């Protein structure tokens with residue numbers, strides 16, 4: 185009973201974090217480090233709001249989709265005009281107005297992020313206290329969500345494989361994951377030829393060893409420069425971009441959102457056949473092309489090098505989320521998760537799950553996406569495990585989501601051994617997904 189009281193207090197604290205990060209029509213990811221609206225952050229944040237504030241959950245996504253490009257792309261960042269100057273890169277650097285697709289009257293970046301929005305929208309419908317209001321809202325969202333998914337299959341999967349590619353590490357959301365090392369090292373950057381720029385992320389109180397390196401930033405900037413030179417034309421970028429990867433996390437999220445769009449479409453009385461076909465096509469492509477039996481996981485595929493990327497991160501387990509793994513693959517994943525590489529259940533010396541194999545050559549317990557535990561990937565994994573009936577494992581991931589927050593607060597990421605909170609504090613998706621997870625526990629009792 186004390187534990188429940190404790191959980192309720194923490195849920196209230198989490199709501200306070202979201203209130204503190206509310207910027208009028210959406211929620212920024214964190215007070216200082218990320219002062220604008222971010223694409224997939226808002227999806228996760230909407231999942232949190234869906235548990236207690238339906239209008240705000242709807243508004244979070246509506247605001248994001250006001251920035252949708254004419255070709256359907258949903259930008260990675262929607263800039264808050266009142267907060268300009270606090271982040272790099274901002275609109276002056278992106279110059280997204282070079283694209284005929286960029287919206288007018290709203291400032292955005294020129295790349296996208298994993299499409300969690302179908303998932304979030306379905307969550308809003310399922311949890312709605314006012315179902316009619318949710319259905320009305322979804323009637324407005326339906327064509328936008330469909331346009332986003334069509335953009336991916338049209339522009340990012342020109343060979344109709346069922347797997348979409350990403351063209352910048354920032355698009356995956358797992359910016360400096362060791363998975364991107366090889367494709368990033370495959371091209372050189374002439375520093376003298378790079379547009380001048382200054383990082384701002386190192387001036388926000390987060391130690392540099394917890395953030396990407398300067399060399400990585402040079403590559404990030406090189407890619408943005410390439411995109412803007414091509415006026416964000418997808419075909420031209422496809423021909424020249426040295427970084428093009430089919431990522432299992434990105435495609436698993438797309439696959440799950442496809443499924444959720446089908447459910448939403450049915451509730452709205454829409455024709456869902458196109459999305460149903462995409463759902464099974466992406467599932468089969470994940471299972472057929474990206475599975476790596478020796479790894480017991482799904483790999484990313486480097487389209488430029490024409491081969492899989494031989495690195496094990498949590499992304500390799502995410503196709504559980506969209507039911508892409510067959511029974512043997514799911515069992516192999518389970519065993520891999522239950523090995524010392526990813527922190528087994530009941531092992532008191534670690535928290536599940538490190539974003540990267542504990543024994544990986546470049547494992548780094550406090551560096552961003554190169555080792556720490558993240559609440560969003562844990563939450564996605566927990567949902568995937570549940571779909572395959574791995575309930576005990578799902579419960580242990582849930583327990584660690586709660587325990588990390590209980591001990592360390594609403595940090596951006598956490599040390600997989602000690603649990604120490606890293607990155608920025610008062611991080612919105614940690615708070616939002618904590619609410620979703622804690623409510624599941626509280627409602628069960």
Ligand code: 2M8
Pocket residue numbers: 213218222224225260354356357358359385
């Ligand atoms: C991080 O990425 C941004 C660039 O998008 C950055 O480092 O400046 C990532 O963790 C990403 O997944 C997240 O969406 C973003 C805002 O929380 O921060």
